[in-house]
Every structure is written in structure tokens, then in C-alpha cells.
Amino acid sequence: MCATLAANRSEYNPPIKRTGKQPGEVPAAAAATYLCDLQELEFYLWDVQKLDNVLGQPPFRDLDRHEVRALLEKAAQFARKLSTAYQSSDRYPAHLRDDGTVAAPPGFEALWKECRAEWQWLRRQSETLADSEPSLPQVLNQIILEMFVGANPSLMSYGGFTPAALTLLELSATPEQRAAFEPELRAGRWDATFCATEAQAGSDLSGISTSAAPIEGEVYAIRGEKKYITAGMHPLVENTVHLVLARIEGSQPGFFSLSCFLVPRYRREADGMFVDNNVRCARVERKMGLKGVPNTLLQFGEAGETQGYLLGGRKNVALLQLTPLMRRARIGTSQIAIGLASSAYLHSLTFARERIQGRRFEESASTTAQPVAIIEHADVQRMLLDMKARVEGCRGIIGKLTREVSQIQILKAAGAPRSDMERSARLVTLYTPIVKAYVSDQAWLIATTAIQVHGGEGYLADRPIEQYARDIKILSIWEGTNYIQSQDLVRDKLGLGRNAVAMRFFLEDINAFIAGFLPDVGLDEEVHLLADCANALKDALDGIRDMASDGSIAQVPYYSKRFLDMFGDVLAAWVLLENACAAQRLLTDGTGTYDRAFLTGKIKTARYFVHEALPTVLVRAAQIAKRVAVPVASNEFGFPGQVGVAL
Numbered sequence: 001m002c003a004t005l006a007a008n009r010s011e012y013n014p015p016i017k018r019t020g021k022q023p024g025e026v027p028a029a030a031a032a033t034y035l036c037d038l039q040e041l042e043f044y045l046w047d048v049q050k051l052d053n054v055l056g057q058p059p060f061r062d063l064d065r066h067e068v069r070a071l072l073e074k075a076a077q078f079a080r081k082l083s084t085a086y087q088s089s090d091r092y093p094a095h096l097r098d099d100g101t102v103a104a105p106p107g108f109e110a111l112w113k114e115c116r117a118e119w120q121w122l123r124r125q126s127e128t129l130a131d132s133e134p135s136l137p138q139v140l141n142q143i144i145l146e147m148f149v150g151a152n153p154s155l156m157s158y159g160g161f162t163p164a165a166l167t168l169l170e171l172s173a174t175p176e177q178r179a180a181f182e183p184e185l186r187a188g189r190w191d192a193t194f195c196a197t198e199a200q201a202g203s204d205l206s207g208i209s210t211s212a213a214p215i216e217g218e219v220y221a222i223r224g225e226k227k228y229i230t231a232g233m234h235p236l237v238e239n240t241v242h243l244v245l246a247r248i249e250g251s252q253p254g255f256f257s258l259s260c261f262l263v264p265r266y267r268r269e270a271d272g273m274f275v276d277n278n279v280r281c282a283r284v285e286r287k288m289g290l291k292g293v294p295n296t297l298l299q300f301g302e303a304g305e306t307q308g309y310l311l312g313g314r315k316n317v318a319l320l321q322l323t324p325l326m327r328r329a330r331i332g333t334s335q336i337a338i339g340l341a342s343s344a345y346l347h348s349l350t351f352a353r354e355r356i357q358g359r360r361f362e363e364s365a366s367t368t369a370q371p372v373a374i375i376e377h378a379d380v381q382r383m384l385l386d387m388k389a390r391v392e393g394c395r396g397i398i399g400k401l402t403r404e405v406s407q408i409q410i411l412k413a414a415g416a417p418r419s420d421m422e423r424s425a426r427l428v429t430l431y432t433p434i435v436k437a438y439v440s441d442q443a444w445l446i447a448t449t450a451i452q453v454h455g456g457e458g459y460l461a462d463r464p465i466e467q468y469a470r471d472i473k474i475l476s477i478w479e480g481t482n483y484i485q486s487q488d489l490v491r492d493k494l495g496l497g498r499n500a501v502a503m504r505f506f507l508e509d510i511n512a513f514i515a516g517f518l519p520d521v522g523l524d525e526e527v528h529l530l531a532d533c534a535n536a537l538k539d540a541l542d543g544i545r546d547m548a549s550d551g552s553i554a555q556v557p558y559y560s561k562r563f564l565d566m567f568g569d570v571l572a573a574w575v576l577l578e579n580a581c582a583a584q585r586l587l588t589d590g591t592g593t594y595d596r597a598f599l600t601g602k603i604k605t606a607r608y609f610v611h612e613a614l615p616t617v618l619v620r621a622a623q624i625a626k627r628v629a630v631p632v633a634s635n636e637f638g639f640p641g642q643v644g645v646a647l
């Protein structure tokens with residue numbers, strides 16, 4: 001176990017004292033709550049993701065193992081520091097002051113400044129290569145960000161859209177717009193938000209009613225109200241650029257006639273002076289989790305004219321322009337999920353080693369048997385192994401995506417034609433909704449299992465576990481609910497099975513792994529099951545295609561989320577078997593810095609997941625083949641009608 005995890009043990013018992021302080025009072029400084037396992041992360045980077053194959057290839061920095069280790073240790077230390085304000089932000093949340101400004105939780109301002117000073121370079125890294133700074137491979141970025149967002153997701157959600165906004169500006173803004181906004185965003189002096197949701201327009205953005213009336217050129221008067229906006233107003237930056245979805249007056253109703261506007265909180269006048277752009281925060285929502293970051297009801301044009309600048313000067317193309325932003329936001333969601341879930345798992349492991357309760361099952365009748373740590377109980381081991389498998393599986397699924405992103409970056413840097421990037425680009429697009437939905441759902445499962453391992457302690461606010469669960473829940477809802485992700489996967493990415501080029505690429509890759517599998521790993525049975533499940537997934541997609549073409553298209557949404565879950569399970573099993581192969585290679589050739597149990601544990605973890613979780617893919621495929629679909633009229637279910645007070 002790595003130093004980071006071990007070091008945390010001594011201060012494992014929770015930081016927050018019950019002081020009876022009122023909101024607004026500054027809580028006592030707290031200990032770190034975040035746990036990570038650097039050995040696991042290094043195994044993932046070097047032995048599974050083969051980081052050495054991409055480091056040094058343009059556009060990536062050339063770092064050796066020592067430098068990467070130093071970077072990871074520095075990141076882990078900073079993550080621990082970030083987590084000192086994690087629990088207190090839950091007790092002393094961001095809130096609206098009487099004067100209409102928003103207060104951040106105690107400690108956030110100082111940590112934000114430190115993050116900006118030390119790590120802003122990470123946030124401004126671009127995928128588009130428009131800037132010449134050599135960057136880190138996405139997979140290494142992924143791990144560092146996992147630590148930061150896992151340590152304090154609330155704080156890291158401030159300006160969470162800034163990296164995506166930079167990409168958006170590079171790809172879609174006019175040169176003048178780039179000059180006006182990019183330098184400040186890059187420096188972290190300003191941040192960005194994404195303003196899509198309105199009261200009547202959540203999953204269905206075609207209902208957006210925020211309007212844009214032309215003033216002059218690209219300048220429009222924006223009027224409307226946006227709901228839930230993350231970090232829509234706060235004191236950590238000098239200015240905020242809101243990316244607002246609105247409808248230009250006279251545009252058609254519907255989804256495809258939305259335009260994107262850059263709406264600064266303070267706008268620069270012709271004389272260079274900044275003036276209030278009349279963006280108001282009418283409310284900060286009270287919510288279940290992520291209390292350290294304000295979710296705001298923003299009003300544009302209520303208190304006076306709010307000016308917005310039409311992105312790229314292009315009308316009615318917001319959804320096209322925003323595709324890269326949405327993709328980054330979805331991947332970002334999965335990183336929060338894995339960061340929190342991984343820490344929840346490691347807390348559970350630590351707790352299970354310390355908590356003494358009960359005797360071994362086979363000694364339960366003995367009067368002399370000693371009580372044992374709960375980790376000795378088979379059911380606790382089952383829960384820990386389940387969490388371990390899902391954490392490692394999910395991290396690896398994100399890695400499948402980030403690896404393809406890196407591949408595209410390498411090809412771009414080498415000046416390769418676009419056609420060479422087609423395969424990776426298709427896979428990135430395919431994996432994005434799966435990564436968002438599967439990983440966020442798994443994280444919720446992991447968090448609830450972590451509470452169970454802790455028993456009553458897991459239900460108490462003293463430990464961070466219940467906060468992890470509350471913070472994780474939003475991840476299946478925002479950036480498009482997980483059902484919406486499955487709709488995107490089945491309908492848009494896979495063309496309802498009719499035009500599934502990406503599926504073909506995926507099957508080629510997984511079948512190449514299956515064909516090249518090492519027999520000496522001793523997992524032949526498991527690899528055969530993986531092959532069966534990959535085939536079942538393909539059959540399920542064919543079944544969906546048939547529904548779409550034989551007049552039963554209304555049944556497709558009934559199955560689409562299950563199809564996404566099947567896909568996630570197959571990917572996770574593939575990843576875990578890859579881990580097992582990498583471990584077996586090390587066991588054969590010399591274990592390097594890893595201990596044997598760490599490596600044999602990889603093989604056991606893969607075996608567990610393949611036998612415990614993967615077979616549901618076959619069950620789901622059979623359901624899709626049989627079309628055990630429900631009738632689509634909601635009044636056929638026997639749901640009660642008007643529900644009143646029970647008498």
C-alpha cells in the first residue's frame with residue numbers, strides 16, 4: 001500500500017468536531033479525508049496504459065518514471081490538502097448573502113489561489129493543440145484530476161467548465177472573441193459556466209426560452225432565467241464568462257435553432273473599462289450534496305441590459321459548437337465519480353482492518369475464539385472485492401477513452417490526415433456516454449457499499465462516507481441524465497444498430513485482446529465468458545435494430561439504458577482481464593516494485609467480476625431478444641391515479 005494511504009491511517013479518525021457553530025462561522029482546520037493508492041495508479045499508468053509509449057511523442061512532454069512519480073506525489077499531497085476543506089464545506093455551504101453576492105465555504109479562497117498558482121497549467125491544457133505548450137498525455141491528466149476532484153469535488157467544480165470553454169473558444173470563437181476572453185480564462189483570473197437548463201427545459205433543451213435580441217453585429221441583448229447553474233456566481237474569480245444557450249428572436253422553435261452566447265458578468269466597454277453586465281443571482285439552491293459549490297438561479301437582463309456575444313458570429317449552431325464542451329463535461333463527471341468512489345473504497349478497506357467485530361463463521365459456536373477484524377468475514381471481503389473490481393474497472397474504462405484522445409493528439413501533432421484519426425475519433429464518441437453514465441452509476445453503487453462496510457459508522461456525518469454518496473448522486477443526473485446518455489449511445493452514436501461503425505471498431509479491439517490472451521494466466525474460462533458477452537452485446541444491438549425497423553421503435557428506449565449497462569460491464573471485464581494479464585506478465589518476469597499479493601490480487605479481481613457481474617449481460621441480451629417490453633401507455637401499469645392523503 002502506498003505512502004499516501006498508509007500516511008492517512010494515523011489520522012483516519014475523522015476530522016470534524018461537533019462545535020455547534022452557526023453557518024458563517026469559520027470551522028476549525030480539519031484533517032485530510034482523501035485517500036488514494038499510488039501503487040495502484042502507477043500500475044495503471046505504466047503496466048496497463050503503457051504510459052512510456054506516449055511520453056515524449058509530440059505533443060507530449062518527455063518525462064521519465066522519477067519525474068512522473070514526483071508529479072503524482074505532489075498531486076496526491078495537494079489533493080490531501082484540498083480535502084481538508086471537504087467536510088467543512090458540507091456544514092458551511094456556499095450561500096447567497098443579503099447583498100446578492102455569493103459566499104464560498106471557509107478555506108476555499110486560499111485553496112483556490114494555491115490551485116491556480118500551482119496547477120493552473122493543468123486546467124488550461126488543450127486537446128485541440130492550438131497552443132504550442134507540450135502537454136501531459138490525457139491518461140496522466142486523468143489520474144491527477146481524479147485525485148483533485150475526488151478530494152474536493154465542490155471546490156473543483158468552481159470554474160469546472162473553464163477547460164471546456166477554452167476548447168470551445170479555440171474551435172469556434174472569432175479572433176476578437178478569443179483575444180477578449182482566452183488570456184484571462186487561461187490565467188485562471190476568470191472562469192466559465194455553462195448555462196443551458198431552464199425551469200421548463202431540462203433534458204429537453206428544445207424548450208429553451210431565453211431570448212437574444214440583436215443590438216449591433218455580434219452583440220445581443222440576452223433575457224431569461226437559467227436554473228441550477230454550477231458556480232454561477234462566487235467570489236473566487238474577478239469575472240465569469242457564462243456560455244448561455246438562447247434563441248435569437250425570430251428563430252424557429254426547437255432544438256436545432258439555439259445559439260451560444262458569451263455573456264460576461266462584467267463586460268468591457270469601448271474605453272476598456274469594465275461595467276456590470278446585469279447578471280443577477282436570484283437564488284442559491286439548497287441541495288443534497290456538493291454543498292460547497294453554489295448552484296444558482298441566474299437572471300439575465302432583469303436588472304438592466306445584459307449583453308452577450310454570439311459565439312463565432314454564427315447563429316443557430318449552438319449544439320454543433322457545444323459538442324466538444326459536452327464531451328469534456330461528461331468525461332469530467334466520470335472523473336469526479338471515480339475519484340470519490342476510489343476514496344470511499346479505500347476508507348472502507350482501512351475501516352475493515354481496524355473494526356473488530358464477531359468471530360469467524362466456522363468458530364461462531366466456540367467460547368474461546370477471539371473476535372476478529374471485520375475484513376476477516378467473507379461477506380465484508382465480498383463487498384471490498386466488489387468495490388475494488390468496480391473502481392479498477394471504471395478507471396480503466398475512462399482510460400480506454402483517454403487513450404484514444406491521446407492517439408488523436410499524436411496523429412494531429414504528426415500532421416496526419418483526418419482520415420487516420422477517424423477510428424479513434426469514433427471510439428471516443430462511442431465511449432463518452434458510457435463513461436459518463438456507467439461510471440457515475442457504479443460510483444453510487446460503490447458509495448452505498450462503502451456505507452454498508454462501515455455499518456452504523458457509515459451512516460454518521462463524522463466520516464466522509466455518507467457525504468461521498470450524497471455528492472456522487474448528482475453525477476447520474478447532470479450533463480444529461482444517464483437515460484439521456486443511453487439514448488445518445490443507442491440512437492445517435494450507434495444509429496439504432498443500423499450504422500454502427502464504432503461498434504465494429506470496438507469489437508475488433510476486444511476480439512484482438514481475446515485472440516491474443518495469454519493461456520498461462522489461468523483465466524481461459526473467464527476470457528471465453530468475455531467473448532460470449534461481447535457477442536451477446538452485438539446481438540442485443542441487432543435486436544434493437546430489428547425493433548427500430550419492424551414497427552416497434554417505441555420499445556427501444558425501454559432497453560437503451562440496459563444496453564448501456566451491458567456495454568459498461570463488458571468494458572469493465574475487458575479492462576480487468578487486461579489488468580490480470582499485465583499482472584501475470586510481472587509475476588512471470590519479475591514483480592518490479594509490486595508485491596506478489598498486489599499482482600495475484602489483480603487476477604482474483606478479474607475472476608470475481610467476470611463471474612459475479614458479467615453474466616447479467618447474457619440475461620439482458622436474452623430479455624432484449626425476447627422483447628419482454630412493457631406496454632408504452634402509462635395507464636396500463638396499474639399505477640394509482642390521483643394520489644391523495646392516505647386515510
Ligand SMILES: Cc1cc2nc3c(=O)[nH]c(=O)nc-3n(C[C@H](O)[C@H](O)[C@H](O)COP(=O)(O)OP(=O)(O)OC[C@H]3O[C@@H](n4cnc5c(N)ncnc54)[C@H](O)[C@@H]3O)c2cc1C
Nearest residue numbers: 194195196197202203228229230295477478479480481483
Ligand atoms: C447540482 C446540479 C448542478 C447543475 N449544474 C448545471 C449547470 O451548470 N448548467 C446547466 O445548464 N444545468 C445544470 N444542471 C441541470 C441538469 O443538467 C439537469 O438537472 C439535468 O439535465 C436534468 O434535467 P431536469 O432536472 O429538468 O430533469 P428532467 O428532464 O425533468 O428529467 C426527469 C426524469 O425524466 C427522465 N426523462 C426526461 N426526458 C426523458 C425522455 N425523453 N425519455 C426518457 N426519460 C426522460 C430523466 O432521465 C429523469 O430521470 C444542474 C443540476 C443540478 C441538480
